[in-house]
Amino acid sequence: MSHFGRAGPPDIRDTYSLLVLNITFRTTADDLFPLFDKYGKVVDVFIPRDRRTGDSRGFAFVRYKYADEAQKAVEKLDGRVVDGREMMVQFAKYGPNAERIHKGRILEPVEKLKRMSRSRSPRPRYRDEYRDRDYRRRSRSRSRDRYDRDRYRGRDRDRYLSRSRSRSPDYGKERRRGRYDYERSRSRSPDRSGSPTHHSSRPRGSLSPRSRSRSPVGLDDKERSPPPRSVSPRRRADSRTPSPVPSNADVRISQLSKDLPITGRCK
């Protein structure tokens, strides 16, 4: 998104690109344009943003139509304090498609570069290139590292909960699309620290502190379950008072002890 046209870079041929570093995360292209336009014809102002959050990444690109004007802007605006921060202005070293550029000027037209790379390798690995570039960029940023840590911790917790809660049939489905959905829901409502779906279906969350302190669930279940489980139906009948109808074995034993001499008697 550029400042002028909503559909990507307007005309980047024969323009001179400046890299503006160290600007505030709140600084917009509208803030930068008047500053830079004072020194020449600004063709485009672009602030790269995080694709997930849409936040500024803290730097910008300003394209001039003429090299001398860009040079003057570098001299005049480098070190200028904008919104409380000293911004650094220098000529860009790489073009929009990672072309090497000299003094902010693209040496080779972008179309020619694209055609050349396409003819050399028929398979356009656009996605891979994009992901690699994004990964390199993010690994350099401490703030985004923290963001990723949180994201992965959330994903692990998600997996743990969905596994321990129950093995629902859509468990595989949830795990397959889990990361993306989690990011989307997170960006939609960043103020919620926990996932609402899991919170509502978590039984421990509904317990009040009073009932939990009186009888902890885990202990209660553990201490109550052994007696009924270890007592089998057979032993239960034995412990009870003898049934009015004696079994065959009992009758046999009593007859035996009556007929036997004194040998078998104890005491």
Add this chain to the structure above:
DNA sequence: GTTGAGCGTT
């Protein structure tokens, strides 16, 4: 409400 080395938009 948070971040802070660096090079890019549907």
